Amino acid sequence: xxxxxxxxxxxxxxxxxxxxxxxxxxxxxxxxxxxxxxxxxxxxxxxxxxxxxxxxxxxxxxxxxxxxxxxxxxxxxxxxxxxxxxxxxxxxxxxxxxxxxxxxxxxxxxxxxxxxxxxxxxxxxxxxxxxxxxxxxxxxxxxxxxxxxxxxxxxxxxxxxxxxxxxxxxxxxxxxxxxxxxxxxxxxxxxxxxxxxxxxxxxxxxxxxxxxxxxxxxxxxxxxxxxxxxxxxxxxxxxxxxxxxxxxxxxxxxxxxxxxxxxxxxxxxxxxxxxxxxxxxxxxxxxxxxxxxxxxxxxxxxxxxxxxxxxxxxxxxxxxxxxxxxxxxxxxxxxxxxxxxxxxxxxxxxxxxxxxxxxxxxxxxxxxxxxxxxxxxxxxxxxxxxxxxxxxxxxxxxxxxxxxxxxxxxxxxxxxxxxxxxxxxxxxxxxxxxxxxxxxxxxxxxxxxxxxxxxxxxxxxxxxxxxxxxxxxxxxxxxxxxxxxxxxxxxxxxxxxxxxxxxxxxxxxxxxxxxxxxxxxxxxxxxxxxxxxxxxxxxxxxxxxxxxxxxxxxxxxxxxxxxxxxxxxxxxxxxxxxxxxxxxxxxxxxxxxxxxxxxxxxxxxxxxxxxxxxxxxxxxxxxxxxxxxxxxxxxxxxxxxxxxxxxxxxxxxxxxxxxxxxxxxxxxxxxxxxxxxxxxxxxxxxxxxxxxxxxxxxxxxxxxxxxxxxxxxxxxx
Numbered sequence: 001x002x003x004x005x006x007x008x009x010x011x012x013x014x015x016x017x018x019x020x021x022x023x024x025x026x027x028x029x030x031x032x033x034x035x036x037x038x039x040x041x042x043x044x045x046x047x048x049x050x051x052x053x054x055x056x057x058x059x060x061x062x063x064x065x066x067x068x069x070x071x072x073x074x075x076x077x078x079x080x081x082x083x084x085x086x087x088x089x090x091x092x093x094x095x096x097x098x099x100x101x102x103x104x105x106x107x108x109x110x111x112x113x114x115x116x117x118x119x120x121x122x123x124x125x126x127x128x129x130x131x132x133x134x135x136x137x138x139x140x141x142x143x144x145x146x147x148x149x150x151x152x153x154x155x156x157x158x159x160x161x162x163x164x165x166x167x168x169x170x171x172x173x174x175x176x177x178x179x180x181x182x183x184x185x186x187x188x189x190x191x192x193x194x195x196x197x198x199x200x201x202x203x204x205x206x207x208x209x210x211x212x213x214x215x216x217x218x219x220x221x222x223x224x225x226x227x228x229x230x231x232x233x234x235x236x237x238x239x240x241x242x243x244x245x246x247x248x249x250x251x252x253x254x255x256x257x258x259x260x261x262x263x264x265x266x267x268x269x270x271x272x273x274x275x276x277x278x279x280x281x282x283x284x285x286x287x288x289x290x291x292x293x294x295x296x297x298x299x300x301x302x303x304x305x306x307x308x309x310x311x312x313x314x315x316x317x318x319x320x321x322x323x324x325x326x327x328x329x330x331x332x333x334x335x336x337x338x339x340x341x342x343x344x345x346x347x348x349x350x351x352x353x354x355x356x357x358x359x360x361x362x363x364x365x366x367x368x369x370x371x372x373x374x375x376x377x378x379x380x381x382x383x384x385x386x387x388x389x390x391x392x393x394x395x396x397x398x399x400x401x402x403x404x405x406x407x408x409x410x411x412x413x414x415x416x417x418x419x420x421x422x423x424x425x426x427x428x429x430x431x432x433x434x435x436x437x438x439x440x441x442x443x444x445x446x447x448x449x450x451x452x453x454x455x456x457x458x459x460x461x462x463x464x465x466x467x468x469x470x471x472x473x474x475x476x477x478x479x480x481x482x483x484x485x486x487x488x489x490x491x492x493x494x495x496x497x498x499x500x501x502x503x504x505x506x507x508x509x510x511x512x513x514x515x516x517x518x519x520x521x522x523x524x525x526x527x528x529x530x531x532x533x534x535x536x537x538x539x540x541x542x543x544x545x546x547x548x549x550x551x552x553x554x555x556x557x558x559x560x561x562x563x564x565x566x567x568x569x570x571x572x573x574x575x576x577x578x579x580x581x582x583x584x585x586x587x588x589x590x591x592x593x594x595x596x597x598x599x600x601x602x603x604x605x606x607x608x609x610x611x612x613x614x615x616x617x618x619x620x621x622x623x624x625x626x627x628x629x630x631x632x633x634x635x636x637x638x639x640x641x642x643x644x645x646x647x648x649x650x651x652x653x654x655x656x657x658x659x660x661x662x663x664x665x666x667x668x669x670x671x672x673x674x675x676x677x678x679x680x681x682x683x684x685x686x687x688x689x690x691x692x693x694x695x696x697x698x699x700x701x702x703x704x705x706x707x708x709x710x711x712x713x714x715x716x717x
Contacts, residue, residue, distance in 0.1 A: 022200035042152035202459025279355030299670035318354025321364030472563030485561035486517035641670030
């Protein structure tokens with residue numbers, strides 16, 4: 001606790017917040033109905049752009065001051081498209097090196113528009129374009145969101161202009177003839193790292209800029225007169241044909257890094273069929289698992305399971321409508337989830353219904369069937385979610401859950417939750433409760449989980465006080481649970497703002513946390529306290545410092561729970577202190593380095609991580625990584641590992657890329673199997689949406705897999 005008090009004193013002295021007067025969520029955006037379509041003219045020469053009402057007054061979310069680079073934007077719409085024009089004055093040199101769409105976002109200058117047709121962030125979208133006309137997009141509903149839209153940009157004296165033409169069918173609009181959306185505009189200037197937003201709130205995410213989670217702070221645009229009969233979401237099918245060769249053609253790697261053998265599939269399909277304009281049926285038959293996106297290997301030792309990002313098309317689309325908990329958060333760890341799709345390995349078929357209905361309800365329902373790649377046993381898994389919020393967004397409730405039916409095992413988990421928010425004062429309160437039953441839960445009273453918190457959100461701070469109670473038998477088979485058998489309070493406080501005058505700090509944030517959890521035996525099962533500090537300097541550097549002190553008890557080597565006998569308890573420290581430095585953050589050529597140290601269970605751990613990225617002209621990129629661990633055991637010899645990675649990327653044209661990666665891991669400590677791995681991939685996106693993949697090996701393997709794949713995806717509306 002003394003650590004937390006000392007940290008709070010340091011934060012108060014080191015960071016001085018500077019709120020800015022800016023456009024907020026109560027403002028109104030202007031969108032004019034177009035009498036005729038606009039051409040994709042990046043010079044914005046159409047006379048209608050000259051006379052259009054423009055939105056100005058952008059704020060830098062880092063400095064909390066008016067942006068130094070003048071920006072204005074105008075919006076038109078008709079029954080088919082949204083037309084957005086940007087005028088960008090710029091004294092600094094323009095940074096624009098990326099030439100392939102959806103590759104390298106966040107390193108070039110760009111402008112973007114955020115659109116939330118739902119009004120409650122359930123269906124929020126961002127579209128961005130660079131001065132070279134390279135395009136990017138993101139969506140809350142799908143991690144693989146990639147609609148077809150058009151745009152262009154033109155660099156001139158003292159700045160640049162851009163136009164976007166976004167089909168309304170890409171936004172999953174409700175069928176109302178008169179609509180109200182939330183809308184925002186953003187701009188990033190790489191030279192000087194300006195992060196500009198039109199709609200501003202002090203709670204906006206500066207690190208993950210621009211963040212779709214900030215949609216609740218966006219201004220509104222009202223009285224959009226759109227004929228629901230003029231556009232309809234179209235059914236789409238992605239049919240793949242796959243051929244493979246090589247002695248390793250039957251070797252595959254799971255997202256967790258384990259390998260299995262299975263005959264590769266040659267044909268499969270992913271299907272999306274709109275049931276309403278905002279709700280869809282999603283199906284998958286024999287989905288491809290030959291080159292599933294997987295997190296890169298790490299040599300960092302882990303105590304608990306890693307939380308992986310899901311990219312498989314079937315699970316990615318509409319995932320937020322199933323994992324819909326408004327309080328899916330962790331103070332010093334990933335959030336617990338009743339449904340965690342990476343736990344489902346290779347599946348044979350699945351269906352899903354996902355989307356929103358009415359204006360303030362969302363729904364998700366899925367089933368996935370297959371055969372476990374390790375046990376070779378069949379499974380049939382189901383998951384669901386429902387959420388409702390009031391139009392004012394001051395109150396909401398939700399339920400979600402998962403049912404796992406494996407050979408000889410049944411597991412069922414359901415969650416109920418409520419949340420209330422005072423928009424005027426910034427107070428938030430929530431309570432949710434989960435119940436697991438099934439084969440592994442021998443005592444229903446011990447398969448429960450309850451979590452509640454009160455939180456205050458201000459323009460320069462956020463403080464949270466929580467209480468968590470997780471039973472020793474709560475651990476959903478298809479869910480993600482960091483640790484079971486804990487009961488106790490938790491606290492966190494963060495402060496963010498600009499640095500003191502003449503301090504050299506452009507932007508800073510600090511975070512402190514504390515928790516103390518007892519198990520059912522009455523002993524301390526897990527206790528944490530820590531502080532992290534970050535400063536973005538006015539020089540081209542950012543600095544991070546932090547320390548976490550963790551006390552963790554295991555029973556017979558099990559960190560989850562020792563219930564019911566609690567035999568052979570062992571208390572260990574897992575403390576980590578770190579110092580990190582980044583040269584030229586948010587640029588096309590950053591250099592990152594971090595050193596961390598501290599006791600880690602049975603040994604004292606030292607780690608170093610470093611990486612750099614270098615553009616080689618406008619089409620080539622080179623990335624280097626060098627990481628190491630050193631484990632000094634308190635009884636026994638020392639151990640460790642080194643990881644070396646070289647990656648090369650070639651942006652052949654706007655829709656074609658080639659990449660090569662070589663990785664070597666040496667030593668016997670750390671978290672990975674030693675070995676050398678070479679992988680290569682070629683990707684081509686055709687004008688109609690079809691895709692061609694050529695690949696050798698896989699970046700997720702510990703050793704080079706001698707496998708060559710040719711995959712073609714036919715996409716049809």
